[in-house]
Amino acid sequence: MQKLSKPATTKNPPEQFTGDVWVDPIATPQDAGQRMVVARVRFAPGARTAWHSHARGQTLHVTSGVALVQSRGGAVVQVRPGETVYCPPGEEHWHGATPDDFMEHLAMLENADDPATTTTWLEHVTDAEYSAR
Template identity: 80%
Template sequence: MKIIDPAPTAKNPPEQFTGDVWVDMIASPQDEGQAMIVSRVRFAPGARTAWHSHARGQTLHVTSGVAWVQSRGSEKVELHPGQTAYCPPGEEHWHGAAPDRFMEHLAMLENGDDPATTTTWLEHVSDAEYNAG
């Protein structure tokens, strides 16, 4: 068994997020052949990711607050604590907090064959896109 001390909370970069977003790494590959990544991500009201996709998909499990999640070309969905969303490989999507509530979720994904290509970051979600629907 290996006990892993927690890394310091990191603030996510403005190139990939709108608003204040913090991440705590929970799990990352420890041995050859492992690819799992799990993070606790906390969003201030109105904060959100940019549009992005993942080489092997992403699972989001809401632990508190109100989450908004949208896949490109689909309607925005509201999620509450205990609900889980799965975004398949290559599906462009964004996720974030409702405008009046903090939100926290667990983000679970696997590294791509080249970890540098695990996430493809795209343009920011505009205020119009965020507020639509």
């Protein structure tokens, strides 16, 4: 067993997010056989990810606020505290906070064989896409 030190909170880069988003890593691979990544992610009102996909999918569990989640071509879904949503491998999607409230979720995924290909970042979600609820 190994007790891990708490990594610092980081603010996500504007190339991948609109608005203010903070990440607190919870679990990251500690050896070559481990793939699990878990982070607590906090979104300011109106903040959201860019469109993206994950090689092995992603599970989001909302802990506070209301998340907005959309798969490319689908409807925007509201996810409330205690609810969980799964985005399958390769599915282009975005997630973020409502315009008026902070939102926090746990983001859980597995690294790809090449960790650099775990997440594929795409274009920003437009204001029109974000507002189409």
